[in-house]
Structure formats: structure tokens, C-alpha cells
Amino acid sequence: MARPRTPLLSRERIVEVATAIVDAEGLDALSTRRLARELGVRAPSLYNHFATKEEIVDAIGDTIVAGVDLSMLGRDPWPAALRAWARAYRAAFREHPNVVPFLARGPARRPSSLRLADAVHGALVEAGWPPAQATRIGAAMRYFVAGSALGSFALGFVDDPDLYAGDYPHLRDAHLLAGRHADVDESAFELGLDALIDGLERRFAAL
Structure with a gap:
């Protein structure tokens, strides 16, 4: 099978989906297991981009603040x-x-x-x-x-x-x-x- 032209995961996609979970259900609802399920991947795949859940939360916060004029x-x-x-x-x-x-x-x-x-x-x-x-x-x-x-x-x-x-x-x-x-x-x-x-x-x- 040919390799996909674009990777299944990116930092931006992970942060996007993680933000949606937090917006809908709060920070306590976010876990690497839940995030992986929403992304349709295995949890270890996330660790190619983020070492911990805390790094993902940091990235969510950083992305939000980056939008402030x-x-x-x-x-x-x-x-x-x-x-x-x-x-x-x-x-x-x-x-x-x-x-x-x-x-x-x-x-x-x-x-x-x-x-x-x-x-x-x-x-x-x-x-x-x-x-x-x-x-x-x-x-x-x-x-x-x-x-x-x-x-x-x-x-x-x-x-x-x-x-x-x-x-x-x-x-x-x-x-x-x-x-x-x-x-x-x-x-x-x-x-x-x-x-x-x-x-x-x-x-x-x-x-």
C-alpha cells in the first residue's frame, strides 16, 4: 500500500482536536487515550509529537494566546x-x-x-x-x-x-x-x- 501523501498526525491537528474536547467537556475530559481515539490513532502515536498530556495542554494555551492581537x-x-x-x-x-x-x-x-x-x-x-x-x-x-x-x-x-x-x-x-x-x-x-x-x-x- 502506498504511503499517505500527508502524515495522519501533526502537532496542529492534535491541538485542534484536543482544544475541541476541552471546549466541550473541560480539561479533565482530556487524556491521551481519549485524544487518540478521537484522532483515530493509537495513543503511542501522540508521543511522536508531544511527550506528555501537559505538553498538549501547554500547546492549547499557546495557540489560544497566539490569536490575541x-x-x-x-x-x-x-x-x-x-x-x-x-x-x-x-x-x-x-x-x-x-x-x-x-x-x-x-x-x-x-x-x-x-x-x-x-x-x-x-x-x-x-x-x-x-x-x-x-x-x-x-x-x-x-x-x-x-x-x-x-x-x-x-x-x-x-x-x-x-x-x-x-x-x-x-x-x-x-x-x-x-x-x-x-x-x-x-x-x-x-x-x-x-x-x-x-x-x-x-x-x-x-x-
Whole structure:
């Protein structure tokens, strides 16, 4: 039988299928056995590309972060650049919420995550922020963006007005939040982003 023109497996294909599993079922659902079955190969075949499951998860995270637009950093004024980058970062996270807890741990050795951290820090330092302050700002932005992508605030409230009417009078309209979750969550993110950037601008003016 002739050899196939293209290999059955590639790093890109493995990461694609692994990402689909994690997106649908969470990180705990990913195993080399499950991944091999989905790819139609034997589990040892994966080890030609990745030595461990942890390397596969790293590659998933690296691929997600690689899609975040960084072009505004170092090009636009730092307040506008931070806003645009935060929105792009959150958009990537929201497409893959099951990976957010893993990515929130930090860049580790992932090239795309390190490039992102380097771009944010470099843009702030070049704009005039002291390096120590730039480090704290990068951390604060990551906390804010990752936290906003972990889940929906509005969907945490059930559609049951009777639950809130008696004991929680200040939540009397909370049963409406789930039905408006997209607007509530998006406007809450923008409110928090405005507050964060506005506060940083005041600090920058006082340097």
C-alpha cells in the first residue's frame, strides 16, 4: 500500500482536536487515550509529537494566546492600547472558557504567552511607566480580564422572583439578569475597564 501523501498526525491537528474536547467537556475530559481515539490513532502515536498530556495542554494555551492581537501595543497611546488589548484578550478567553483557569496561572514557558507579557510590559515602560509599576499593571490587567472571562455574573442568578422577594429585597430584580446576561456582562466589563484605565491615567499624571 502506498504511503499517505500527508502524515495522519501533526502537532496542529492534535491541538485542534484536543482544544475541541476541552471546549466541550473541560480539561479533565482530556487524556491521551481519549485524544487518540478521537484522532483515530493509537495513543503511542501522540508521543511522536508531544511527550506528555501537559505538553498538549501547554500547546492549547499557546495557540489560544497566539490569536490575541498585540499590534496596538507600542503603537497607540498606552491607555487606548491597553483598552484594545484587554478586549482582544478577553475575546480569546471567552471562546475557550474551560482553558481560562489554566492560562490564568501565568505564561510558564509558552512562547505566545511570553510574547504577550513582553509586549504589554514593553509598551508601558516605553510610554514612561517605571518597570515595577508596569509589572503590577500587567498583573492587574490579567487578573481583571481572566476573572471577567471565567463565567457570567448575570447567569449566576436564577429566574425565580419569589426567591428574592422576601429575604433579599435589594435583589428584587435579580431574576431578570439571566435574560439580559449578554448586555449585563459586557457592560460590566466595560465599566470595570473604564475604571481601571481612568485610575491608571491619574496615577500616570502624578509620576
